[in-house]
Amino acid sequence: MSEQILAVPDAIARADMGDGSVELFVDESLYPLEAVYGASFTFLDRCFVFLDRPQPGRLRVILSAKKLGASPEVLREMVGEFANELLACAWREKITERNRATIEAVTMQAIGGAMGPPSLDDLEDFDFTEEPFEDPLGIAMSWEEKYGKKTAPPAATEGDEE
Amino acid sequence: MRELRFPKELYLGEQVDAALNVFARFGRLERDEDELTWIVRVHAASAAKERRLAGELANYALGATIRARGER
């Protein structure tokens, strides 16, 4: 049963107090799927998250409070925070794309510098088959999906940040 | 009974299976599919337990899908 506890039209989000859940509808022309995945991931420890696509170009995110009996405030907060996180993820994707060269260069320098050159033992143990990028936190997901396995980017100065 | 319908374009089948393996011991889980969805039917001792089990299973499947996609 949908209830009007959220101050947005039903077509964007609606709440089901009986089930302690909210549904948000996401226009995929505005938010890439990666951003929806990214935002969903950060909610897995707080609520149950379910995704589907009721019609092409429109994703539905269902967030259910882990415990039954969530108050309207809790549900409102869930929707608000999810919307914020979604916006942050989508925006971050764009910014990362723009500042990619700098971020990649710094990352490689930082990690390469900390690791140092491999020793002979390391080389012996090295698996030369393609190494999948592991991201146990799922946190660099959107970034890594795009750039994680590329080879070194062309030398970039930090001056091209903007 | 609770039925979960995971769209194939959003969830990876092997990760839904992985979730089934992890949660099998907490209830009776039936696996099915149609052209567009992976279907899981969740049976447990009470409606509340079914809700919780379905929720945890769905979270696991989603988290694992996101991680696995990141690794590709």
Added chain:
Amino acid sequence: MSAGVDFAALGLEGLRVDHAAPFRMRRVAEGATVLTALDGRFAILDDDELRAFARGEVEEGSPLFEKLAGANLLADSFDVPAAAEMLRARRSFVGAGPNLHVFVVTLRCNTSCVYCHASRANMDAVHTDMTPEVAEKCVDFALSTTNPSVTIEFQGGEPLVAFDVMKHVIEYALERNANLGKELEFTLVSNLSLMDEEKLAYLIDRRVQICTSIDGPADVHDQMRKLPKAYGESGHALTLEWTRRINERYREMGLDETLYHVEALVTTTRALLPRWKELVDTYVDLGCRALFLRPLDPFGFADKTGDRIDYPREEYLEYYRRAVDYVIELNREGVEILERYAAIFLTKILRGEDPNFLDIRQPAGAGIGQLAYNYDGQIFTCDEGRMLHEMGDDSFRLGDVHTSSYRDVVGHPTVRAVVIAGQLAGLPDCNDCAYQLYCGVPPVHSHKTQGSIFGRMRESTLCQVHKGIQDYLFAKLAEGDAETRAILERWTTIRPREHFLHGA
């Protein structure tokens, strides 16, 4: 409005931008707007100057022209090599490898702080003491860093509870380092209540730097940091007594007291907010040269007791401004004391250098600047990551000294993820923030408070604190008072404490 600048009210419609090099801006006070250039240089403009700049009416050779050109804010004179060099200087630490190695030699502690960040264990929990075997493996691991300098920092719990383990670490590290020749330093973070002359003699002999916590006046300190009566009447009194004693020892040894003294840290709890003056006076009376007004962290027990001891960050910022105003006032009267947060930001703002404070740099220190070793040999990106482990969250665990190789640990995907997340150029808000080049947010903090290592700065309490402090500092600079400026500049002088270096 953008970053507090009300374009309409200032008559800034019809902006021309072609004469300007890329910049970011922020209103810091009535009639004062700071513009920061791509390389981190800045200019503070009054409203007339801002209007002239916005309309492109900057006459060559005029004072405004000189001001803008000097901050690399004009397109025609934009100095690319200088900008590249400055950016390099700001990130000189990148690539150096982990320098700080935090050793949790025990979780046991005789004190119970309401905000305990370390998730302490009771004094009988001897199983949380590091064994000599684990200690040696941790030392071997730490010394395999690519960084030519290594600082081993003893944390806990209360490290003095496991003094023998500490001694073992020090002796073993010195012995191992005899061949490696790294610049080796030891730091002890202690509440000092278990100090005695014998331990002190050893620490002085082995040139171990000592840090402690002093939460201001006795009543607040003793209320927040509860020491059972069996150890003494007041933890505050004991900490002060030993701080004085240690400083006295340094003096007796002929060391320069402006450089060599116990470093004391404040954890700001709600009770301390109205007591800023007494807090500063406590530090001055003790002869401390630095005060670090840290807000409460979300780690450890603070997470549970937050309701009682936490506060809105606007209130913290008010306390910060009052306290630092007072510190500046004291400096005018000849007292030499600085506030550490201000010193960190000012070093970046005024000198274009990074003091390499791991929590306010980009990328943050996690994994690439520091590693934390738990008593059982598990390795984490940083001490906060280790604290989260104690709270049941293993997101920042990188391996252990028994089975992991050094390269596995620093090349761990989690390190890569936090390095990416720690670069503010990739974050909304920060990307456009005038303070981006001076700032830093540890991803572990965002993860704990917002569920994502990237964080959302609009809602981040840490961003609020960093922004508020930098607003305050720029507003101070905008006042244009030469004496204040000279005081703030003095706070940015970095002098190495060579006495504490081994093997250099």
